[in-house]
Amino acid sequence: MKPYFFCVMIALLLSFKTSFSQNDCWSVENWPIIDMNLLTDSIKGQKVLDDYEKAIDKYYESMINCKMPKLDAVMLHGDSITNKSLMGKVVVINFWFIGCHPCEEEIPYLNSIQKHFKGKDVEFIAITYNNKKDVKRFIKKKHFKYKMIVEGVKYCYSFMLNGYPEIYIFDKENRFKRMYYGIRFVGDQEVIENKIKELL
Numbered sequence: 001m002k003p004y005f006f007c008v009m010i011a012l013l014l015s016f017k018t019s020f021s022q023n024d025c026w027s028v029e030n031w032p033i034i035d036m037n038l039l040t041d042s043i044k045g046q047k048v049l050d051d052y053e054k055a056i057d058k059y060y061e062s063m064i065n066c067k068m069p070k071l072d073a074v075m076l077h078g079d080s081i082t083n084k085s086l087m088g089k090v091v092v093i094n095f096w097f098i099g100c101h102p103c104e105e106e107i108p109y110l111n112s113i114q115k116h117f118k119g120k121d122v123e124f125i126a127i128t129y130n131n132k133k134d135v136k137r138f139i140k141k142k143h144f145k146y147k148m149i150v151e152g153v154k155y156c157y158s159f160m161l162n163g164y165p166e167i168y169i170f171d172k173e174n175r176f177k178r179m180y181y182g183i184r185f186v187g188d189q190e191v192i193e194n195k196i197k198e199l200l
Helices: 009-020 036-040 042-062 101-105 107-116 132-141 153-158 186-199
Strands: 072-074 080-082 090-095 122-127 147-149 166-170 176-180
Touching: 036 042, 090 186, 101 107, 107 122, 107 186, 166 186, 176 186
Parallel strands: 090 122, 122 147
Antiparallel strands: 072 080, 090 166, 166 176
């Protein structure tokens, strides 16, 4: 069982269908479905979760080379960011929220990756549904070096977010290349760094 938080968004995505889809790639129609009724059985429930995780991994593999969903946002400190402005850069997007312990624990790793590629053609963006006031208060105590998009719940839908934390990597042509279930160890950090180097 991967150590990440399942989102209530799974159910919401299924109810909203394709209204948040940006293209055929990022479509809830292709999203694996989990039978919630079977989760009450401890033995069957574990197998259902294991099979679901495999299906999710397969789903993301099928997404490779899909164009990034529409991104048009004003960031925490007032700068704007769009798909067009990201062309020519490897893009690393981290989904997180305040109070998510795995999200907060991986921040030092994320900062280290950002520092490692400083001055390179890599853009690091963190997206949270938390509001501006709460995020500003949080980063005073725990510095997060990524550019920040706050109140970004719509991007949780359009990017087909499955849980927290998740890290998406796109190449210089805005094409999806990989999704990672956050960072827990230095080894996870190295895997992500190697993927970024591969795309530069």
